[in-house]
Amino acid sequence: MADTAMSGQGRRVFFRQGTVLKTVVLAILIALIVLPLLRTVLFTLQPGTVGAWSDVLVGRLSTNLFYKPLGNTLLIGFVVSAGCVLIGGFLAWLVVMTNVPFRKTIGVMATLPFMIPSFAAALAWGSLFRNDRVGGQIGWLQGLGADIPDWLAWGMVPTLIVLTLHYFSLAFTIIAAALATVNSDLVEAAQIAGAKGRRILMGIILPVTTPALVAAGSLCFAGAVSNFATPALLGLPVRMQTLSTRLFGMIEVGQVGRGYVIGILLVLISGAFLWAGNRIVSGRRSYATITGKGGRAKRFDLRSARWPLFAVAMVILLSSTIVPVIVLTASSHAPSSANLFSDWTLHFWIGQSDPSFAQGIPGIAYNEDIVRALTITLALGFAVAFTGMAVGLLASYTTARYREGWMSAAITQVSFLPLLVPGIAFGAAYIAYLGAPIGPFPALYGTFALLVIAATAYLLPFSVQTGRAVIQQVGGELEESARITGASFARRLAQITVPLAIRGLAAGGILIFVKIIRDLSLVVLLFTPTMPVLSVLAYRYASEGFGQFANAITVVILFLSIAATLIANRLQSKSQPWLQN
Structure with missing residues (x-):
């Protein structure tokens, strides 16, 4: 009797509303995110590869394999994060808290650099500053007769500048x-007490915005240390290695064990810094700036400094947005980057194969490899946008409608785990996970399916966050009414939730489309000649000295990214009109 009661209670617990759905979603997330990372760790612990740990950490080659790249990686991370906080904080202060001219223009332009791929900025830097140290074409400035020093053309300094202007x-x-959100009452009280602007900035504004400063620094650090494109294009020609480029090199030459070890260490470093940033913020009792005593916005009067500060802001913004696009466009028409704005030709766009020009490589309109890469890139973007939003909608629906229990918390934590994993390390994890047969399932390396699955998992945090935003706009009582009338979960989702949230979902899908078509770090290890994508093809052309073709491909990526982003913003403003303000 007792056993019957217990079994009945167990069935009620298991089949409680939402339990089956949470189980299915958690299983999907574990398969997409946890198992690839676990498979990578287990691969390095096998008898044949466990020695890679000692090779990387204490072997005679460990200095070149790990410690020198580690030093370069940490230097890039700390300098870029500090520079980003300074520049981003300066521009944010101008836009939000001062009467600088054209505040809205500065605000819009300040959000654009992140839309431009970092490898685009690196290619533009090379077209301007490249010198003859490593051979090949020289940049525009040296073509004009300027003597460009090696430290400005290659290596650490240009890498730091490009990444800072990107992040x-x-x-x-x-x-x-x-x-x-800073309460203007605090500022006004300090001004009444006689505090000067610098004292207010250091004593009020900076302390209460500490969480934002730490979060911004942590995210910029994580992005910089995991970036592959910029150090590869500007550092590898002079043998400057970072952990991401070293990981790429190890797997390229077949030393996958060492590559996986470096990837695991890169994940630990990135995750540790993000954890430390969160720990610093959580260690203080309160940073509350929004209370029951709200106040009107308070702006500092810059007086005579208004226009000089506006000029400084525009120099930064033009250098990070307009200039790279102009340089890339000009370079895609110029036979030589030394003569960037003269002797233009359309060969790199629509030219037929000519053995006497560009080693016979046809323009991108007639280049079968580039046309194929464009087709695959667009198909990848649409496929990942669909699968990402489908999984993201499912995960966000589950956590929004059924919040109780440990499984909901686990779904939330696992879905945001890829934020801690650098893209190139995540790509390496998927090679270990699906690059070899698993039971009856064949190896997926070199297939379109692997690209879609890996990209869906990597971009899941963005799709879940978008799904959560749109799900919360749909009242739960609508679905509850449908459930009472006997509508199944699939029918409620298809006929109520999705139609009501379609614009927000479409905007989120387009943003995922943009992120994957311009991504290089994730796909650079998954790239094969039979499955090319535009970003990797641009990197390959640049590495082989065909900068004009690389720049032309990058302009195509930029056009697709900007057009899709504008469409997404339009859809998002329709579904969430408060974002217009």
Whole structure:
């Protein structure tokens, strides 16, 4: 009797509303995210590869394999994060808290650099500053007669500058949102007490925005240490290695054990810094700036500094947005980057094969490899947008409608785990996971399916966050009414939730489309000649000295990214009209 009661209670617990759905979603997330990372760790612990740990950490080659790249990686991370917080914080302060001219223009332009792939900025830097140290074409400035030093053309300095100009928009977005919540009563009270602007900045504004500063620095650090494209294009020609380029090199030459070890260490470093940033913020009792005593926005009067500060802001913004696009467009028409704005030709776009020009490589319109890569890239973007939003919608629906229990918390934590994993390390994990047969399932390396699965898993945090935003706009009482009338889960989702949230879902899908078509770090290890994508093809052309073709491909990626982003913003403003303000 007791056993019957217990079994009945167990069935009620298991089949409690949402339990089956949470079990299915958690299983999908574990298969997409946890198992690839676990498979990578287990691969390095096998008898034949466990020695890779000692080779990387204490072997005679460990200095070149790990410690020198580690030093370069940490230097890049700390300098870029500091630079991004300074530049992003400066621009956010101008836009939110001052009367600088054209504040809205500065605000819009400050969000654009993150839309431009980092390898695009690196290619533009090379077209301007490249010298003759490594052979090949020289840049425009040296073509004009300028003597470009090696430290400005190659290596650490250009890598730091390009990455800072790429990631500062991320810091700007986070810090601007925090500054907008600073209670003006605090500022006014300090001004009444006689405090000067510098004292207010150091004593009020910076302390209460500490969480935003730490979050911005942590995210910029994680992005910089995991970036592959910029150090590969500007550092590898002079043998400057980072952990991401070393990981790529190890797997390229077949030393996968060492490559996986470096990938695991890169994940630990990135994750440790993000954890430390969160720990610093959580160690203080309160950073509350929004209370029951709200106040109107307070702006500092810059007086005579208005226009000089506006000029400084525009120099930064033009250097990170307009200039790279102009340089890339010009370079895709110029036979030589030394003569960037003269003797233009359309060969790199629509030219037929000519043995006397560009080694017979036809323009991108007639280049079968590039046309195939464009087709695969677009198909990949649409496929990942669909699968990503489907899985993201399922995960966010589950956690929004059935919040109780440990499984909901686990779904949330696992879905955001890829944020801790650098893209190139995640790509390596998927090679270990699906690059070899698993039971009756064949190896997927070199297939379109592997690209879709890996990209879906890697971009899951963005799809879950988008899904959560749109799910919360749909009242639960609508689905509850349908459930009472006997509608199944699939029918409720298809006929109520999705139609009501379709614009927000479409906007999220387009943003995922943009992220994957311009991504290089994730796909650079999954690239094969039979499954090319535009970003890797651009990198290959640049590495082989065909900069004009690389720049032309990059312009195509930029056009697709900007057009899709504008469409996504339009859809998002329709579904979430408060974002217009």
